Amino acid sequence: MSIRIYSFFLLIALLVGWEVICRLLGISALVIPTPTAVLEALWSTLESGYLWPHIWITTAEMVLGLALGCGIGFVCGIILGETEFLRRLLYPYIIASQVVPKLALGPLFIVWFGFGMTSTVVITALICFFPLLENTLTGIHHIDPQKRELFRMLRASRMQTLFRLKIPSGLPVIMAGVRVAVVLALVGAVVGEFIGGREGLGAAIIAAQGMMDSTLMFALFIVITFLGMIFYQAAIWSERWLLRRHIKGKTQ
Numbered sequence: 001m002s003i004r005i006y007s008f009f010l011l012i013a014l015l016v017g018w019e020v021i022c023r024l025l026g027i028s029a030l031v032i033p034t035p036t037a038v039l040e041a042l043w044s045t046l047e048s049g050y051l052w053p054h055i056w057i058t059t060a061e062m063v064l065g066l067a068l069g070c071g072i073g074f075v076c077g078i079i080l081g082e083t084e085f086l087r088r089l090l091y092p093y094i095i096a097s098q099v100v101p102k103l104a105l106g107p108l109f110i111v112w113f114g115f116g117m118t119s120t121v122v123i124t125a126l127i128c129f130f131p132l133l134e135n136t137l138t139g140i141h142h143i144d145p146q147k148r149e150l151f152r153m154l155r156a157s158r159m160q161t162l163f164r165l166k167i168p169s170g171l172p173v174i175m176a177g178v179r180v181a182v183v184l185a186l187v188g189a190v191v192g193e194f195i196g197g198r199e200g201l202g203a204a205i206i207a208a209q210g211m212m213d214s215t216l217m218f219a220l221f222i223v224i225t226f227l228g229m230i231f232y233q234a235a236i237w238s239e240r241w242l243l244r245r246h247i248k249g250k251t252q
Contacts, residue, residue: 065124077136120192135177139170
């Protein structure tokens with residue numbers, strides 16, 4: 001039997017146990033709602049159209065922040081990886097900038113960029129930046145010495161070595177950074193909406209909290225989880241596709 005089947009049955013068992021415990025102990029829905037109540041709330045909000053605008057806003061913020069953060073992180077990783085002077089000069093400042101909690105910077109971003117999507121995209125991009133920078137640096141440095149020597153003997157230029165050896169060889173490590181960034185992007189988008197968002201799943205959670213609607217909050221958690229799993233799986237498929245192309249190119 002496939003491990004996915006076991007995983008599915010485990011989920012069913014957890015949901016049934018959750019339902020039974022809530023009903024037997026008479027736990028208030030304000031504290032922990034039953035799974036059936038959560039699913040009913042999820043279905044009603046989807047059917048009424050209440051959730052769809054929030055889902056699209058969060059998805060757009062996540063995609064924009066992920067693309068911006070990963071793009072800048074990848075380029076900066078290449079530049080710092082190829083220029084030792086810049087790496088030694090700037091890397092300590094990059095580390096220092098990353099240890100500052102992005103949530104603490106939220107009020108500043110609201111002052112600079114205002115309420116709405118822009119502030120959330122900036123927060124998401126900053127969160128996604130470092131995984132790509134670090135993994136790109138690691139990926140292009142850990143190259144087989146024999147391959148590096150072969151390129152040197154063939155008198156390959158620096159750009160040829162970078163684009164034909166370092167980046168392709170470091171692709172698994174770089175794509176691992178993308179997978180981490182995908183998860184962090186959703187976290188960044190939702191947290192950004194907590195601070196300055198007027199729409200989106202994070203803003204919907206704050207609204208549900210204000211109404212003391214725990215059932216709706218749990219329904220929103222399910223939507224966020226499902227959205228994150230979709231994007232994470234898309235990152236895995238992209239990684240497999242790129243690696244297959246790389247392997248196919250090597251065999252030709």
